Amino acid sequence: DADVTQTPRNRITKTGKRIMLECSQTKGHDRMYWYRQDPGLGLRLIYYSFDVKDINKGEISDGYSVSRQAQAKFSLSLESAIPNQTALYFCATSDWTGYTDTQYFGPGTRLTVL
Amino acid sequence: AQSVTQLGSHVSVSEGALVLLRCNYSSSVPPYLFWYVQYPNQGLQLLLKYTTGATLVKGINGFEAEFKKSETSFHLTKPSAHMSDEAEYFCAVSPNFGNEKLTFGTGTRLTIIP
Numbered sequence: 001d002a003d004v005t006q007t008p009r010n011r012i013t014k015t016g017k018r019i020m021l022e023c024s025q026t027k028g029h030d031r032m033y034w035y036r037q038d039p040g041l042g043l044r045l046i047y048y049s050f051d052v053k054d055i056n057k058g059e060i061s062d063g064y065s066v067s068r069q070a071q072a073k074f075s076l077s078l079e080s081a082i083p084n085q086t087a088l089y090f091c092a093t094s095d096w097t098g099y100t101d102t103q104y105f106g107p108g109t110r111l112t113v114l
Numbered sequence: 115a116q117s118v119t120q121l122g123s124h125v126s127v128s129e130g131a132l133v134l135l136r137c138n139y140s141s142s143v144p145p146y147l148f149w150y151v152q153y154p155n156q157g158l159q160l161l162l163k164y165t166t167g168a169t170l171v172k173g174i175n176g177f178e179a180e181f182k183k184s185e186t187s188f189h190l191t192k193p194s195a196h197m198s199d200e201a202e203y204f205c206a207v208s209p210n211f212g213n214e215k216l217t218f219g220t221g222t223r224l225t226i227i228p
Contacts, residue, residue, distance in 0.1 A: 004157070040123065042204060042218040043158075058215075090157055103216060105150075105157035 003027045004106035012112045013081050021076045021109050022045050023091030031096060032074040033103065034058075034066060037088040046089075049074055050096075082112040116141040116207050120219035128227045133177075133192040135222050137205030140186065145207055147188040148206040148216070158204065164188065176198070200226045 005008045013019050023032065030051050035043040037062055045058030047066040055068060063085060067075045091106040139145055146165050150158040162173025169181040171178040175198075179190045188205060205219040 040220055044218075059189040092158075102148075102163065103158075105159070107155075107157045111116055113155065 004091060004093055005105040006089075006109050008109060009107065010110045012114065014114050015082055017081050019078045019081055021089055021091075022109070023074045023076070023106060025072050025091075025093045025104075025106075027093055027095070027104060028071075029092045029093040029095040029104075030071065032068065033094070034064075034074070034076045035090045035092065036060070036085075037047075037090060037108075043090065046076065078113075081111075083113045086111060086113045091105040093108070096100055116145065116215075116217050118205050118207050118217055118219035120174045120203075120205050120222050124223045124225065126225040126227055127195045129197060130194050133190070133195045133224065135190040135203050135205075135224065137179075137188045137190065138186055139188060139205070139218060141207055141209065142191065143209050146208045147178070147179075147181060148197065149173065149188075149190050150204045150206060150218075151175075152202045152204065152221075154201070161190070168215055174182065179217070195224075195226050197228065199224050200224060202226075 007022045019031040033048045037043050044060050046064050049055045049068045052068050065077045089109045092103040094103045117140045118192050119138045148163045149161040151161050152158045161177050162171045164171045164181045172178045177192045179188050202221045202223045204221045208216045
């Protein structure tokens, strides 16, 4: 079974709709992240969380919100989706070892906003 | 502040030939450096990472990278390309005190010519 799972894997929605992307992990990691990937732009950090009570904005947080329901669950919401939020979204987890951190990625959610 | 530049968004090599993917970084503090690979329709997978110590780092699938501080580079190489290496490769950098702000390059798509 995959250590980091994302649901749904694909989603088509309309402008103005609220949508939630979910991420679950079984790795027991404290840190979780949401990225979006756009062609030619690489991955950009949306939000990250070091534990249930610690949530931080990333590079491109406008238009997004997150919820860390438990150590294992981190959800990304688009309150009112717009077409330029069409992208591939990745969740990642990591475990701080004291000097380095390796991130483990989920399979991604492809979101299309019409 | 930190950034990563990957030279060449597309690289094609013949099967059996040397693979060289270029990555240059900019960091105001000593960096941690990473290479990730993304196979079609999958999430990112860590290939290798440089933290401290030996500047030549060996990763999975026969890849290696050398940290050259004087050139601010972390190029990825593999002596002999295989068809299974066809994927997109991302270089990433973080400050050396935790990678909550992992910054990715824009990626290089590697095509293997039979």
